[in-house]
Amino acid sequence: xxxxxxxxxxxxxxxxxxxxxxxxxxxxxxxxxxxxxxxxxxxxxxxxxxxxxxxxxxxxxxxxxxxxxxxxxxxxxxxxxxxxxxxxxxxxxxxxxxxxxxxxxxxxxxxxxxxxxxxxxxxxxxxxxxxxxxxxxxxxxxxxxxxxxxxxxxxxxxxxxxxxxxxxxxxxxxxxxxxxxxxxxxxxxxxxxxxxxxxxxxxxxxxxxxxxxxxxxxxxxxxxxxxxxxxxxxxxxxxxxxxxxxx
Amino acid sequence: xxxxxxxxxxxxxxxxxxxxxxxxxxxxxxxxxxxxxxxxxxxxxxxxxxxxxxxxxxxxxxxxx
Numbered sequence: 210x211x212x213x214x215x216x217x218x219x220x221x222x223x224x225x226x227x228x229x230x231x232x233x234x235x236x237x238x239x240x241x242x243x244x245x246x247x248x249x250x251x252x253x254x255x256x257x258x259x260x261x262x263x264x265x266x267x268x269x270x271x272x273x274x275x276x277x278x279x280x281x282x283x284x285x286x287x288x289x290x291x292x293x294x295x296x297x298x299x300x301x302x303x304x305x306x307x308x309x310x311x312x313x314x315x316x317x318x319x320x321x322x323x324x325x326x327x328x329x330x331x332x333x334x335x336x337x338x339x340x341x342x343x344x345x346x347x348x349x350x351x352x353x354x355x356x357x358x359x360x361x362x363x364x365x366x367x368x369x370x371x372x373x374x375x376x377x378x379x380x381x382x383x384x385x386x387x388x389x390x391x392x393x394x395x396x397x398x399x400x401x402x403x404x405x406x407x408x409x410x411x412x413x414x415x416x417x418x419x420x421x422x423x424x425x426x427x428x429x430x431x432x433x434x435x436x437x438x439x440x441x442x443x444x445x446x447x448x449x450x451x452x453x454x455x456x
Numbered sequence: 457x458x459x460x461x462x463x464x465x466x467x468x469x470x471x472x473x474x475x476x477x478x479x480x481x482x483x484x485x486x487x488x489x490x491x492x493x494x495x496x497x498x499x500x501x502x503x504x505x506x507x508x509x510x511x512x513x514x515x516x517x518x519x520x521x
Contacts, residue, residue, distance in 0.1 A: 278483060283468065285479050289504065290470035293511055302516050378482065410500050417483050418490025419497040438505060444511060449516065 214428060215357055216370040218404035222353050223374030225397050226346040229311075231382040233342035236315035237335045239323070246331035253343025261351045268359040274416045280356040281413030287352075289407025291438050295399040300446025310385050350375070353405070360412045403439055407432040468506065469490025 238246040239380030268276060297303040319335070327333040354371045411428050414421065421427030471478055482503025489496035 227459065246466070249459075255465055282479055284477050285504070286468060286470075289475045289479070289511075290472075290510060293508065296512060297515055300516075337494065351503065356494070406504065408505060413479070413483050414486055414497060414500045417486040417496070417500075419486050419500065420495075421497050427497075435504075440506075442508070446516060 212361075212363060214404060214432070215361055215363065215408070216366050216373075218401060218408065219230045219353055219357055219370030220374035221365050222379050222395050222405065223371040225394060225401060226350050227375045228394060229379035230342045230381075232337050233315055235382060236312050236318050237339050240316050240319040241278050241335040241421045245335040245353045249333075249336040249339030251342055252336070253347060256340075256344050257347040257351050261355060264351075264355050265358070265364065268355060277412040277416030278362050279416075280360050281411070281416055283409075284353075284356050284360075284405055285413055286406075286407025287349075288404075289400050291398050292402030292406055296403050296439055296443045296446060297393055298395045299399065299443040301450040302446060317419045324409065334452055346383035348416050357408065369423075399439065399443075402438075403432060403436045406435050410435075416446075426450050434440055470513045474511045474514065475507055478503055478510070482507070 234246060234250060237249075245453050268280070270278075289413060294303060315338075319338070322334045324332050324334070354364075354367045357370075358367035363365070410422065410431055421431075423430065483501045485499040485503060487498045489499055
């Protein structure tokens with residue numbers, strides 16, 4: 210379960226972030242052309258590569274117990290945020306993420322923006338928008354890859370998981386040449402949030418001195434508990450929402 | 457630069473500071489119980505469940521976006 214779960218969690222987390230970045234890249238690419246869009250993507254990926262290459266070895270120098278407390282704690286906070294958003298969306302208290310609306314709004318803004326070159330880039334607007342999207346969405350993936358890799362001691366698995374998630378989304382996006390609005394993003398976020406929460410809880414607890422009943426198998430029952438608790442919370446919020454609306 | 461700082465703020469705090477505070481308190485509880493020689497594994501799941509319940513309760517009282 211440990212390695213398979215790690216691979217799945219990283220692949221799905223990377224896929225969700227890739228869907229959001231791809232929506233912006235496609236909107237800019239089809240509206241302003243690809244001459245400045247591709248350099249923006251490549252520059253963004255280069256920055257992510259530098260960040261990952263710098264942070265990865267730095268984390269590897271920290272002893273495992275404190276590393277797991279820090280990394281597990283941050284992963285746990287991050288996972289809980291995803292889970293909270295997914296529960297609130299599922300309960301009707303937060304709007305669902307709408308890739309079609311994001312795409313339309315990016316296309317509208319890109320159509321009206323002035324076209325001006327800078328630093329040898331033919332369209333500075335397209336370059337900076339795409340660069341920002343790739344870096345900001347990609348930083349979350351890079352962080353998950355680094356933390357999962359460092360805590361589990363299997364950086365290779367984490368990198369492969371992220372690559373699978375990103376490549377699947379990019380291939381699908383360029384095949385349909387449209388935002389991937391049919392991807393059940395909230396359901397995926399729900400699952401990934403539960404997985405990040407589980408791994409974060411396991412590593413942070415272990416780093417702080419907890420001895421989990423069942424050892425590594427605790428990941429399984431922690432995941433089951435987390436998913437069941439989140440599903441119950443979402444069902445409870447839906448009931449409250451319905452009662453509020455019909456009152 | 458501001459976008460980068462905003463990213464880290466969103467990443468570590470997000471929409472509700474309660475989650476980060478609850479996680480830190482849960483980890484501290486595990487460390488204290490472990491240092492005292494008591495079983496500590498249960499403290500983090502309990503802290504996580506309580507923190508999430510509190511955070512959701514606050515969110516539905518002040519609905520946003």
